[in-house]
Amino acid sequence: MDNGTNRPPKWIEPLLFLAAFVLLGATAFVLIKGGSEIDHKGGPIADITFNLNGEPVREHCVTCHTEGGRPLQETWARASAPHPDIAPHRIDLLGCTSCHLGEGMALDERISHGLPGFGARKILSGQQLQARCFACHPLKPLPGADEAWSGYVLFQEKGCGLCHRIAAAQSGGRFGPDLSDIGSRFGLEKLAQSIKDPDLSPTNSIMPRFPFSSSQVRSLSYFLKSRIADPYFATPMQARAGRIELPEITQVPQEEDLKAGEELLYLGRCLACHKYGAQDGRIAPDLTWIGQMRAKDFLADFMASPARMIPGAIMPDSSLSPEEEKALVDFLQREARGQPAHATPKHLYMQLCQRCHAANGDGKGLIQPNLATFPRAFTGNAQFFKHVTLKRLIRSIDQGIAGTSMPPYGELLSPEERQSLLDLIFKTFVGIEPPVEVRQPPVPPAPDQPLARRRIEQVYQDHCRRCHGLAGTGRGPEALEYLPRPRNLTNTPYFNSLDNERIARTIAYGLAGTAMPALGQSLSAGEIWGLVDKIRDLSQTGTEGQVRP
Template structure:
């Protein structure tokens, strides 16, 4: 037994000795190994009472960096123009290309200098992965030039100048404010947008304003990738405004023609030009009168709630623009064939294939009706209602009246064409719609709870979710706070929509679907409950 114990002690001693030997060898190798060492070099600048420490020359050769526009690497601050973190001692932290390292450095730096002296803002929530202070280099470098210099003083072929021209030509300043550049009020202010959003995120927001899932009234302009990048470069330059001179002003030419001055053609089709965003104004002479146009220009949301159209706000400007529009519209000749009439009057919104995805459909308030294969809807809707929609339009939406463009026989022929060509049914193919019982609004259940359980998921508790949240499937749910539309809809129409659903949409039946309408029945509410829901929805619209 003692021999075994002694043997075990010898093994432990041998293992310990081997451990010490290996540790010693590793220590010798560590100290003998040749290491790359680098002396940290830094330059300190003082700008506007701010102390700026930069270690860029630790890696960057001062001789290899030629002066640009009088700026030198040693006499001027690098980060004021190029972003990045001057105190960083690794490429990732200095260039701010590593999210985790970046945020760690931000917190460390902000804690060190105190709240009042912070130069680096924390990343905004909801935009993970973006680096608003990431290094600006290559074609993005001209963003930094805009912090001090107006676009007119920079090379005309630089991305920043191209972006400024796009901002001006596309009428972005009609909606957005940038101090010293534009004074729009419809959209969000962009004066400091470059401080909080990266070039990548700015590009994504321009290309697809709805990508976050939150409804944006900003339309999709269909710009090329190169134009989007240039516009994002210009917006990225709206940052670090403590660098910008007090007298910074971007001077623009004021056109005499109100159509040009208010950038109407940046969005609309008019006089042979087409912005591809809004309706065809060459047809306005046959759809609206001058008073309607003037009232709309003064307050677009009074006619179309949540409209992306910026208001003019000035009676004189609205009057001049309305008169010029009515005078300058091209008034194209009416085509003889229904197919050509559809292409001219309908396809821009409803799509050439009748799928409800026309060129400007995504920019309109209320999705255009889908005709393609929508048999259930057109079998249920009366001919009279379809005819009225074409001749009188639909209030609160972008569906305009066409009674001054098309005669009765033209409207009938056009409806026949739509039904047979797109819906795939004959004009006399109808389903028997439900009958509407006498209206009652009495009952024991809490109708607000019924609405919240069954309707609020799509329409929202206040009825306007369709104007705030983007649903993945088209079309968007109806906005109950669109008062012009809700005022034009009868109680009987609302009862039918709830009771038997709406074919071609996600609105299911809450009493019993009509056979052949392709609508699913979700619940079996009583007539009294449905009438109370109708009354509740009407009150949401504030029309009573």
């Protein structure tokens, strides 16, 4: 018996009627307006068909562009400037849209010159035309397509294929979108914008902002525009089976005298992001002394799975073989000897710290946007440093901070050098004297009877989810509103290094210098300790929690 529960809402039918009416009106407007947009002087509309890779293609373009030339505005449809010589190509065989794009069958000038949206079919002209060369020709140096070829070389040198996949590549695609047919979906302007400002859309993009010049952005855009769904130089079966060969690009500089193992920094595209010696990708941490600071096992494990060692790390998996990874770790440890040359603590700070923490100490260093966790801000953060013991700060410099990009400097710097850095930070950035004694606020007492799981989940939903997210990854709906970003509560290495009292204290009293508020006035002691147990569950760090099943 139908009780009415399955009937659609009453407003559905009027809405569908209105939508159909608007669609019909828009169609009529385009037909009427489009037909009068171009004055054909009463002449016939030219309609030509040519064969492109076995597919018949029809166009109206020569109605205005007679013999492929540029229309003369005063007579518009019946005279045109001559088309430049494109030998060995022929206009009668290629038509217009195969190189210039556009919508060849449209009658409206604006539509025929490229539909709105992301500009995938927007008319190309001048130097932009080389963005279509490799849609027809296999990838190799080609006269007239120098910038597009340079874009492919840059794509390989910068390790773009480690994150993105392009057709025929055997790896890539885990971190970034598949770019195999990106030229069929985006125009040159959208491609250039995505390269220059990757976090503009989407705002949560993890793609680093590479320090490309304008000419490099243009070259990459030309190359990517040539990546189309059905390349003309291959059959559909070849394209879908990945039987299209991509030329190898020599990564190792031949003119330099490299040490044994150093070539792996180039082969693995490490220097596309990292710094080593004088080479600097300006995206990721300095590797010059990493072999002395980090243990061999850590380096090997990190190379095998970066996100396991530092949750949230955006470094892609290595493209090197296991044997090459081992040889690279051996090289980094063998060559990372000695200490950074410095005359003063300031010079030492600029060599080791400013890349992450910034020269002015505000935490917004060169590579900060690409790190999994925000570097600690020194400037303007006196409230935080008033409540941190010197012992903890020295331990952070000496042993690093687990689960973050903060490395241990205990093997690289002497105790005196570490202390001089700490003194510099307090004097120059924090602006207070190092506290002699820090009295920590009392930790709320743990209850004898833990809360039920359902109650703890509700407390988490009410107070934590919007920043830390439902899964605790630090990507809640309000996460992008704050810098530093909310803590990733699933970071096992980090929370393994904390005791329960420190977690409970942070929940109760907040954390200065971050958006973490004090919840001690809003939550009971049982709820605070219930959240401690929840964090232990999320981070999978031990069995100290006593959450009732």
